[in-house]
Amino acid sequence: MAMSDEYLLEGCLKHDNSCREALYRKYSKDLYQYALRYASNSEEADDVLQEAFLLIFERIGQFRKEGDLLNWMRTVVIRAALTQYRRNIRQWRRELPLSEENPEVWEEVAEMPYNQVDYQTLLHLIQELPDGYRMIFNLCEVEGYSYQEAAEMLQCSQATCRSQLMRAKSKLRKKIKELYDEV
């Protein structure tokens, strides 16, 4: 019994709780995958998802109806993930913010061997990356944001984004190779 996005949107605009729950049930699995990719573990992903939906319900009035609801919700999840990332840096000092560095040698990362592992394993490897690498990898490599956009979101320079992305991909590639070689 899938309800249309328009119907659910109307209900959420009126603060109707049953429509809110229906929207959650419909899209939470998809958005949870997003949250898992951005967070470092499933508990953090739960927090990010919860934060994201609170934002979604609060700001659903800002959604332009011509757009795609699911894509808009995904951007809200990314926003919640970024908030969590900044909170991690500030509170837990888990990862130094992407610092300005001169990129030494840009390692030529050719093909990323994603298909050598299954999805769940890859997700775990991404979660194991340091926060900064994970964020830049997700934003630029997966979501396809430009370096300029990512720099704005992460409050760093474009050059930093570029170099950090290279390093993130290199590190991930190494992790996959290690796993693959073990098998």
Added chain:
Amino acid sequence: MRYNGTNNRQFSGFPPVPEPLPAPPEAVWEGIRRGMKRKDFWRVKGKVLATALLCASATALFFAVNSGRETPQPAGTAALAPSTTPDTLQNVPTLTEISEATTVSQQSAATHPATAAALSETAQTKVTGETTVIQVTETVSETPMPLKETPIPSAVPADKNPERNVKTTATEREQKPSDNQTPSPEPSESVLASFPSAFTPNGDGLNDTYRPVLSGEVTQYLLRIYNRKNQLVFQTTHPEESWDGNYRGTVQPHGAYLFILQYTTEKGEKKTEKGEFLLLRD
């Protein structure tokens, strides 16, 4: 910061995602629901603060007026609240036999407790001398039940303890005062609201929240719940929302609470129900 995913490409580099997708834990939804409840509460509260004050003073007036009309009864009857019509109506089950025999049932939606309620209320008012009741009491005397009107008020206190499992139908209760003149037949499909007489917010999953149950669609809905201090502890305009027994984050004590429900049916009928229920704590 404005970003809207300028490149909404689907990243196909990853291995295929497992089907079906794993769902997030249910605790996530619980957190969202609680968070929204808080935000909705404060949003609504800001809007209707003045109306709530007005309602509270109207309620106080309501209680004051009704306690003035109260019939002389043994002291034991007045346990729950300032003795009012809703209080005595909870003694409804004893009058079930009477209701079955009378023809007054045509006035109500034919639920036994409600019809009995009509009698108890009209019997009440009879004692205070209102003449509008005469028609009803005559009907009572026609029944084969060997009961006169006078025993009815005294029968009322005998079964003082409110039946906690009885769902009293408030619709008829409210309509009785106006229906005294002519027993006009009720429209058969009017929306009925039924109100649980109690709830237990102890987290056991059973009757943890309070909510009236509507039998039909409504176009407008306003439920307010007041505690004994006439504070508005809960308000909602959504029929699905229920009260969890908290007010401003603090759990409310064991005792009686007043509900006032105003709704408009699909046909445009505006109805108001008032009554009491219990919040039971161990």
